[in-house]
Amino acid sequence: MEVIVLFSVFLVLLLVGVPIAFSLGISSLAYLLLEGISLTIVPQRMYAGIDTFVLLCIPGFVLAGNLMNVGNITEYIVRFCNALMGHIRGGLGLANVGGSMIFGGISGTAVADAASIGAVMIPGMSKSGYDKPFAAAVTAASSTIGPIIPPSVPMIIAGSLTGVSVGRMFLAGAIPGLLLGVAMMITTYLLAVRRRYPKEERVPFLQLLREARTAFWALLMTAIILYGIIGGFFTPTEASIVASLYALVVGMYIYKGLSWRKLPGILTDTVLTSSALLLLVGLANLFGWILTSQQIPQMVADAILTISDNPIVVILILNLILLFVGMFMETIAALIILFPALLGVATGVGMDPVHFAVMAVLNLMIGLTTPPVGVCLFVVSGIGNLPMLRVAYAILPFLVCNIAVLLLVAYVPAVSLWLPNLLMGQ
Template sequence: MEVAVLFAIFIGGLIVGIPVAITLGLSSLAYILLAGIPPVVMPQKMYAGMDVFVLLSIPGFILAGNLMNQGGITTRIIRFANSIVGWIRGGLGLTNISASMLFGGITGTAVADAASIGGVMIPGMKKAGYPADFSAAVTAASSTVGPIIPPSVPMIIVGALSGISVGQMFLAGAVPGIMMGLAMMITAYVISVRKGFPRQSWQGVGEVVRSFGGAFWALAMTFLIIYGLLSGLATPTETAVVASVYAFVVGAFIYRELPLRKLPGIIVESAVASAGILALVGFANVFGWILVSERIPQALADAVLSITDNPILVILLINILLLFVGMFMETIAALIILFVPLLSLATAVGIEPLHFATFAVLNLMIGLTTPPVGVCLFVCAGIARLPLAPVVVAIMPFLLTNITVLLLVSYIPALATWLPSLLTP
C-alpha cells in the first residue's frame, strides 16, 4: 500500500504541475509516515545525498557561467560563430547551434544556454526573416548540447552517483556533443534550403580573426577546466572555483562588461540556482532510498532480464524507458532515481559503465526538448512569444536527428570511450 501511495502522489504531482523536487519530497514523506518510519530519516537521507564533495563543483560552475554571461560572453561567442557559418543558407540557424556548442562548454546547463543564446538569437532571427517557430525550435534543440560538451552538471551528478571519474565523464561527452551539434547543423541547413531562409554575405577572414580574438578568453575557459581535471592539478570542485575566479577576472578586467555592483546579484542568483539543484538531489536521494528498500530497482532489472539478456535489446529498452521518463521528469531527478539501478542492469549484460553513463545523460538531455515537461521548449517559446504547439511541431526534425545520434552513441561504444582512453591513463 505504501508503495502505491508513493507512486500515486508522485505521478499526481507531476500531472498537476507541482515542481519535481516538491513532488519527490511529498511522496517520500507520505511513504515514511504510512510505513511507520521515524520522520527524522528524511532529513538524514537528504543530507546524505547532498554531502558529496564533487557536488560542491555545481555552485562553482553555475557561478562561473553566470559571471561569463553577464560579462559579455554571449555576444562575443555569437559573433565568432556567425563569422564562420553566417554566410551559409540559413546561417543564423547554424550560428545559433554553433554558438550553443561553444557556450555549452562554459555553463554546463541547457536552460542557461537556451535563455542566454535565445535571448539574443531568437529576436535577431525573427528580425532577419526567419519564422518564429523555427527560431525557437533550433534554439531549444541546440541547447541540449550544453550539458554534453564539458563541463556538464548532469555528468557531475553521474560521477557522484557511480564513482566514475568526472574528468572521464567530461571527455566521454565531447565526441557525442560535437556529433549532435554537427547533425543539427545539417538538419537546419536542409530545412533552410527547402524553405528558402535568408543568408548573409561573407564577412571576410578579417572578421573571423577579430571575432576569435574577442571570444578567445571565453573559449579558453573550457580548456582551463579540462586541463585542470586531466592534469591532476585540481579536483572538479577546485576547478570550478578556479573557473569562477577566471570568469570574474575576464568579465571585469579584460572584457570590462561586468560592473562590480552586479556581483552581489550574480552571486545570489547562482546560489539560488545551486540550492534548487541540491534540494532536488536531496529529495531524489530519499525517493531513491525508498525504491531500493522496496527492491523496485532489482525487480525492474529482473523483469528486463527475464525478457532478454541480449545487450542490443537491453540498450534499446533502456533508451525507450529513459526517453519516456525524460518527457515527464526533470533530468537530475531522473538520474538520481534511475541511474544506479539501470547501471546495474547495463553492467549485468556487459555494457561498460562509462559508455552507459554517456548515452544515459545524452538520452535525458533530449527530454529537455520533449513535451510536456521540456523546460527548454517553454523557455524558447516564451522568448519567441509563441504558444508551445508550433514550437513542438518545428522541433520534430531536430528531435529525430538527436535520437539518431543517441542510437549511434548507444551502439558504438568507442564514440564515448575513445577520447577518455586516449587522454587518461
C-alpha cells in the same frame, strides 16, 4: 500498498504542476508516515545525498555560467559564430548551434544555454527573415549539447552516485557532443536551403580574425577546465572555482560587461539556482532510498532481463525508458532515481559505466526538448512569445537527428570511450 501510495501521490502532484523537488518530498513523507518510520530519516538521507565533495562543483559552474552570461560573453560567442558561418544559407541558425556548443561547454546546463542564447538569437533570427518557431526550435534543440560537452552538471551527479571518475565522463561526452552539434548543423542547413532562409555577406578576413580574437577568451575557459582535470592539476570541484575566477576576470577586465554593482545579483541568482538543485538532489536521494529499501531497482532490472538478455534489445529498452522518463521528469531527479538501477542492467550486458552514463545523460537531455513537458521548449516559447505547440512541431526534425546520434552513441561504445581511454588509460 505503501509503494502504490508513494507513486500515486508523486504522479498526482506532478500532474497538478507541483515542482518535482516537492513532489518527491511530499510523496516520500506520505510513505514514511504510512510505514511508521521515524521522520529523522528525512534529514539523514537528504544530507547523505548532498554530502559528496564532487557536488561542490555545481555552484561553481553555475556561478561561472552566470558570470559569462551577465558579462555579455554570450553575445561575443554568437558574433564569432555568425562571422564564421553567416555567409552560408541559414548561417544564423548555424551560428545558433555553434554558440550553444561553445557556451554549453562553459555553463554545463541546458536551460541556461536555452535562456542565454535564445535571448540573443531568437529575436535576431526573426528580424533577419527566419520563421520564429524555427528560431526557437534551433535554440531549444541545440541547448541539449551543453550538458554533453564538458563540463556537465548531470555527469557530475552521475559520478557522485557511482564513484565513476567525473574527468573520464567529461572526456566521454566530448565526441558525442560534437557529433550532436554537427548533426544539428546539417539539419539546420538542409531546412534553410529547402525554405530559402537568408544568408549574409561574407565577413572580411580581418574582421573574422577580430571576432575570433574577441571570442578567444571564452573558448579558452573550456580548454583550461579540461586540461586542468585531465592533467591532474585540479579536481572537478577546484576546476569550477578556477572557471568562476577566470570568468570574473575576463568579464570585468577584458570584455568589461561585468561590474562590481552586478556581482550581488549574480551571487544571489547563483545561490538560488544551486540551492534549488541541491534541494532536489537531497529529496531525490530520500525517494531513491525508499525505492531501494523496497527493492524496486532490482525488480526493474529483473523485469528488463526477463524480456531479453540480448545486449542489443536491452540497450534499446534502456533508451526507451530513459527517453520516456526524460519527457516528464527533471534530469537530476531522474538520474538519482533511475541511474543506479539501470546501471546494474547495463553493466550486466557488458556496457562500460562511463558509456552508459553518457547514453543516459543524452537521453534525458533529448527529453528536455520533447513534448509534452520539455523544459527547454517552455523556455524558448516564453522568449519568442510563441504557443508551445508551434515550437514542438518545429523541433521534430531536430529530434530525429538527435535520436540518430543517440543510437550511434548507444551501440558504438568507442564514440564515448575512445577519448578517455586515449588520454587517461583503460
